[in-house]
Amino acid sequence: MNFDARNIPKIELHVHLDTCISYHCARMLMPSLNLRMFRTQFIAPEKCNDLGDFLSRITPQLDLLQTTCALRQAVDDIFDQLHADGVIYAELRFAPLLHLNQNLTAEQVVETVLGAMQARSQIYGIEANLILCTLRHFSAQQSLETARLVARYLGKGVVALDLAADEARYSLENHIKAFEYVRSHGGDCIAHAGEARGFASVNETLDNLNVSRIGHGVRSVEDRATLDRLLRDNIHLEVCPGCNIVCNIYPSIAEHPVNTLFHKGISLSINTDARTVANTTLNEEYQRLHHIFGWKDEEFLTCNLNAVRASFALPRVKQRLEKILRCQTLLDKHDVV
Numbered sequence: 001m002n003f004d005a006r007n008i009p010k011i012e013l014h015v016h017l018d019t020c021i022s023y024h025c026a027r028m029l030m031p032s033l034n035l036r037m038f039r040t041q042f043i044a045p046e047k048c049n050d051l052g053d054f055l056s057r058i059t060p061q062l063d064l065l066q067t068t069c070a071l072r073q074a075v076d077d078i079f080d081q082l083h084a085d086g087v088i089y090a091e092l093r094f095a096p097l098l099h100l101n102q103n104l105t106a107e108q109v110v111e112t113v114l115g116a117m118q119a120r121s122q123i124y125g126i127e128a129n130l131i132l133c134t135l136r137h138f139s140a141q142q143s144l145e146t147a148r149l150v151a152r153y154l155g156k157g158v159v160a161l162d163l164a165a166d167e168a169r170y171s172l173e174n175h176i177k178a179f180e181y182v183r184s185h186g187g188d189c190i191a192h193a194g195e196a197r198g199f200a201s202v203n204e205t206l207d208n209l210n211v212s213r214i215g216h217g218v219r220s221v222e223d224r225a226t227l228d229r230l231l232r233d234n235i236h237l238e239v240c241p242g243c244n245i246v247c248n249i250y251p252s253i254a255e256h257p258v259n260t261l262f263h264k265g266i267s268l269s270i271n272t273d274a275r276t277v278a279n280t281t282l283n284e285e286y287q288r289l290h291h292i293f294g295w296k297d298e299e300f301l302t303c304n305l306n307a308v309r310a311s312f313a314l315p316r317v318k319q320r321l322e323k324i325l326r327c328q329t330l331l332d333k334h335d336v337v
């Protein structure tokens with residue numbers, strides 16, 4: 001039987017609201033946009049020079065997302081994409097402080113996104129939570145402001161603080177207090193690391209930010225002790241293979257360490273990260289891993305079960321998601337028999 005990624009129910013833990021606007025949604029927000037402009041301004045080249053080059057493609061999307069109406073449309077748009085990918089649970093993320101250019105308050109931004117997420121969740125039956133990002137180049141003050149927003153909306157759809165953006169150019173220094181603040185208020189913490197910089201960045205992040213998950217973290221594969229640490233402390237890696245190729249971290253999927261990490265027993269999930277910028281979908285990510293590494297239902301089930309365990313969903317939601325994932329795989333097997 002041919003493998004078809006569309007048949008697999010999926011968990012997506014790492015996807016940015018402000019890097020995933022479809023052409024259709026972008027056109028609604030900016031009627032003068034044409035496909036050629038969209039391709040050159042919103043989508044990164046197949047190989048970027050570095051992460052900074054990749055991040056520069058996000059600016060046009062941020063420019064569009066400065067009103068409550070635009071934020072709602074972006075949420076609707078990403079849920080359409082999650083639905084098309086067979087996602088049953090998602091953790092969306094974005095940096096609220098990047099949406100204040102037209103006089104929205106940070107609270108209005110978060111409440112608009114949460115309201116739209118809750119409405120779309122009901123329509124599609126996709127469970128979803130929200131992660132707020134602080135950014136590497138933010139000041140300590142901005143980071144703390146983001147941490148306060150996390151604390152304020154805990155239990156109302158916001159579950160964690162994340163640190164995103166360019167790890168190669170900016171240190172962790174400004175953000176340590178913000179992470180402590182969220183922890184002290186009962187929130188969870190995650191961070192991007194080990195993509196543009198190597199395994200030392202993963203260790204530094206684990207040492208300083210007390211995170212349970214690492215966005216990417218794929219360069220941990222370069223160091224045995226780091227891998228042992230991830231295994232020992234059950235740190236989950238949110239792996240986004242296609243994005244790593246576009247960012248030129250690895251030349252091709254065949255040379256990406258996702259298969260090695262998986263077979264070493266690291267808890268990891270498969271994600272898109274920046275759907276529009278990296279020009280990908282979750283179905284395409286799964287299909288590529290099947291094509292290159294021969295992954296089938298079993299490997300994807302393991303990843304998705306690990307994603308549920310590492311997620312910030314409520315325990316009863318986790319139980320339900322596990323059941324759906326296992327049932328679906330059994331049903332597929334039954335079809336084969």
Ligand SMILES: [Zn+2]
Binds near residue numbers: 014215
């Ligand atoms: Zn990311």
